[in-house]
Amino acid sequence: MANLVIVEHDNNEVAAATLHAVTAAAQIGGDTDLLVAGENCGAAAEAAARIAGVRAVKVADDAKFAHGLAENLATLVVDIAGDYSHLLASATTFGKNVMPRAAALLDVAQISDIVEVKSDDTFVRPIYAGNALATVQSSDKIKAITVRTIKFEPAAAEGGSASVDAISGGSDTGLSSWVSQALSDNDQVDLTSAKIVISGGRGMQSGDNFEMLHKIAAKLGAAVGASRAAVDSGFVPNELQVGQTGKVIAPDLYIAVGISGAIQHLAGMKESKVIVAINNDSEAPIFQVADYGLVADLFEAVPELDAALG
């Protein structure tokens, strides 16, 4: 039995999300190898080899794997999958894009978004926006899995000494090509790994009003998030969305401002350690999950909070 974790990287560094998937692999048991596919990705492979608990890093350094496009990467995963009982990736837009494609080519099911490893074939995964937890057992020879990062501690990024083996394989399907990427400008704090997140909802009334949240975020070293309602209303871009179909996060402190607490929003943040809700509607469902609730007009409370933080 051996696991292969598909590494998310930018050719230089390994994405933090991958470290959580490595932990899930360790809980499944057996040896864990990492796959680093990219173009000029040697530095990322070296970084991957330093992750604790890894047996070997398989490096496919080839132009056809640049930017991690799913069509080519999936063919590589299929080529080497025969050596493994489990394929894992973090449940990020990268992992969710490539893993189902590889699974289908292998004619196996994918187990999405696991939050717990029960045994080498049995896993727990949230369904219905986390309102239910399904325990599922896989009968496939190869288990293709994506890992919900917040439920697994990250593996240590340093301390390992895995071998680094160059591999070939995969095909250039020529189906898609990368053009450009526009990164979000979210105060330089990554929403998925931030210790503190302050999010705004429809109650913010405009994108400009999010500036109030950015000011507080800067003081707390926090990231700014948003509810789907705020994204739908065009206040902020979608990459800020916290919820069932946005990002699922679990910071130490989550401050929900002008967010009513729709089911699909709660799905993205209810694992947070401490939840604060500021809302003028005392009946808002967000107060049912909040550790500290403040029933107040956000346009008074938020500037006051800003001032109180000095």
Place this chain on the structure above:
Amino acid sequence: MKVLVCVKRVLDPQVKARVKADGSGVDLANVKMTMNPFCENALEEALRMREAGVVEEIIVASVGGGKTEETLRHGLAMGADRAIHVVTEDSLEPLAVAKVMKQVAEREGVGLVLTGKQAIDDDSNQTGQMLSALLGWSQATYCSKIQIDGEQATIVREVDAGLETIQVKMPAVMSADLRLNEPRYVKLPDVMKAKRKPMDKIELESLGIDTANRLTTLQVDEPEGRAAGIIVNSVAELVEKLRNEAKVI
């Protein structure tokens, strides 16, 4: 070009899912069901493509029991030209649905498949990618902008870090994200008109596809709730609690 839009019937997003007391699943008896919101985005995009002259015919298809017809009728009322209902009372996994839709896409000779990025019931986020793999077509997931120019399409994708632009060769499978468009409301005359639009019924068994489940659901549990919190009376009290009680700032 013909386009196939795959849609799914799901629990209405405004309804809270209730786990059955025996832990066998989520209770779907007598609850409101709707078309999965992301499938509506996919269909809306097809409609706009037809309005722009990129697409001639829109086929909306789904796999499921008798009531799936309601969801397909909704798709026809939104503006799809015809519907294909693959009939089964079994609950199929994404891989099996992808195999079914592959056959439908090939039989109909479509040049594009649109899906929602994720169904909000089992939250799998797989079917579009799997269908793309089985067809051997280009894959564009989480689309927030689609521009088709003949043999090629330029796609803006919603990724974790922001927006990614890619180019894909046609034919392709594309999955719709939230900001792709805002689905139109269905008006009563559209509902009436939809009743007369063609709906093909295909028995799943007649397709000869192995749709056996690979996963067995052993148990479905309700997640642990959070302990009740407190209401603070002022911002000053909130900051004091966060500093000295929760110790998070």
